[in-house]
Amino acid sequence: MAWLHTNDAVQQLSENVILYDLAQMRGKNALLSRIPEHISGVYAWYRRFELDPNAKNDPDIFVNSILDELCKDHSAPRETGLPPMYRIILKPETSFSKELILKELSADSAFRELLFMLLNNSLIFQQPLYIGRATNLYCRIRNHLREGSILRERLGAAGHNISRCRLLLIYTSLNTSSLDIDLDNTVDDNEFDHQAIQDCEFSEFGSEILIEDILSRLFLPSFTLRYG
Incomplete structure (x- = not known):
């Protein structure tokens, strides 16, 4: 039984909003293969409950x-x-x-x-675990999922497996700048919480900056250490 979303591994909620259930996907490559490259946007990780x-x-x-x-x-x-x-x-x-x-x-x-x-x-009741933004969503999510990433470790210390969570992606714009790609490939995970300056430099009209800040302040993601 479902209310606002189905139990499918991938569900398109609108033209540019997609919900992924990582627990139903075969590894991170199955997820990454479904995320277009060079797209900027906002993303949110959600806890998934898996009872015996x-x-x-x-x-x-x-x-x-x-x-x-x-x-x-x-x-x-x-x-x-x-x-x-x-x-x-x-x-x-x-x-x-x-x-x-x-x-x-x-x-x-x-x-x-x-x-x-x-x-x-x-999803109807819970706070997001984490809300973020990226000039290249593909690279950002790939970095979050890699072994030893700061977010993976932060969630794991609390008993949450990022590879079994739900992920909501909100695409905001096509990103064609090579500078954006280089930034998201090289930035270390421990900078994800405070990279407003870097993102502003390479995303002149990035609506994702404002969307991420509004959503964070309204819904208080529980594993985000700072907003904006």
Whole structure:
């Protein structure tokens, strides 16, 4: 059952908006082969919930699967200085106080089915994990997916596998400048959160800069460390 999107591996939501379900695709090349090169735009990573298939028929497995998902960090930790000699670290809270109620209700197959359906349609409810922009979406997504990338490590530390997430791509313009291609091929992943200056230099009329900033401030992606 689906609401706003199907369960297909690739779904075109509009002329320039495409949703990918990486869990249903055979490796990163299957995704990259579907992303045109030299296109700029905005992208968003979303968490995908994958409960144990046996959970539908086994209340104990169902409860454990839900608790496992609840225990994963839902955002990146934040750290800042507190002058003159202290630092403050904020970490996400993952405690859950309703385990007994969950166990009781999970004995009802209709309740389990409802939660399965809701999690399958989690895009309706959830914050994006990360929102970004790129002058070359193909190169940016390829960099995110490579082993050891900063975003892969950041999500992995919280229990989220980027290769099993959903990815929304919003194409904003055709990019023909070789400078754009070189930039996205060489920039290191740890610069993705603060490259407004570089993008502005090579994307004179880049609507993706404004779109990314508006979406980030409205929907607060939980693993983006800074906006704009």
